[in-house]
Amino acid sequence: MRQEHGSPDSELRYRRVAAELREAIIAGEYATGAKLPPEGTLAERYGVSRGTIRHALAVLRSDGLVTSRRGTPRTVLGGPRAQSFSELLSFTNWARSIGETPGGRLDRVVRRPAEPFEAGQLGLEPGAEVYLVLRLRTLSGEPVMVERSLYPARVGALVAELPPDVVSHTEALVTHGVLFTDADHTIDLAWADSDDARLLECPPGQVLLRERRRTTDPAGVPVEWSEDRYLPGTIAFTVHNSVATSTLGRRHRPGTATPGA
Missing domain, CATH: 3.40.1410.10 (Chorismate lyase-like)
Incomplete structure (x- = not known):
């Protein structure tokens, strides 16, 4: 497993992993009460170190999506x-x-x-x-x-x-x-x-x-x-989109979200 601590993009790695896990929870891939895979399994799946996985899980814990018991598989608390x-x-x-x-x-x-x-x-x-x-x-x-x-x-x-x-x-x-x-x-x-x-x-x-x-x-x-x-x-x-076809778009509309809108 490669060493990541101190590398310029280490923060991007754990935030990327946290975002992908969050999407999986929201999409129902991990149901409320389900156990997430162990840190080692997640590290192998995402191609990162266990330290990166711990940082990603800490983000999910702060969001109230998983339990905080270190050393054991985290339990999904639920999502929207x-x-x-x-x-x-x-x-x-x-x-x-x-x-x-x-x-x-x-x-x-x-x-x-x-x-x-x-x-x-x-x-x-x-x-x-x-x-x-x-x-x-x-x-x-x-x-x-x-x-x-x-x-x-x-x-x-x-x-x-x-x-x-x-x-x-x-x-x-x-x-x-x-x-x-x-x-x-x-x-x-x-x-x-x-x-x-x-x-x-x-x-x-x-x-x-x-x-x-x-x-x-x-x-x-x-x-x-x-x-x-x-x-x-x-x-x-x-939303699912791909390089082949996508209807997902972004639009900048400053000032449109106003109180009472």
Whole structure:
């Protein structure tokens, strides 16, 4: 095993190993309560020294992902639930796929004219009628996300007629012939507004993970513009890309994440 201590990139090595182990935990490769392989096994797997592995595990320990017992295999304490963008799943179907019980509480449905940005996302004329649906979403009874879904009138009218205790609006809409087949996602941060604070029982202004999503039907017609705000630590998103093909992108948008955004 090569000596790494004191080398210029030793810190990069242990941080790289920590990042790869963190991704494995988030993706469910190591379940909560599972034992990580021994230090020697990890060192061989990643091609680094045992000292580098110990540094990487210390990072995971400080993040609360593994136990801190040195000399024995570390135990995974758990991580945020992960959802992959490789599949287009509703919140309900995703929750069921990981063994959680999805839930929701309808807060309100508002019919109003679309704002210019909203009209653009839904391919509507400025001022066209839309339906805004605000819901709290839960995993096994635990509040995790506030869902703001904006629908064109033809879809929103169907949602407005659904019973308030319907868990999955997506499943209900499919039975009416509304299909969700493609989506563009944007992930950033937002600060909790009064609705978020009330529904998630968090302080106003708390930083939340925000996913904005524009979903279209098989013909490419927009059927939903959604903004979901998650409590930190409750969920993680995973993306797979390759040199052959990738839809993962980065965009610098200074000043867009503002309080109440």
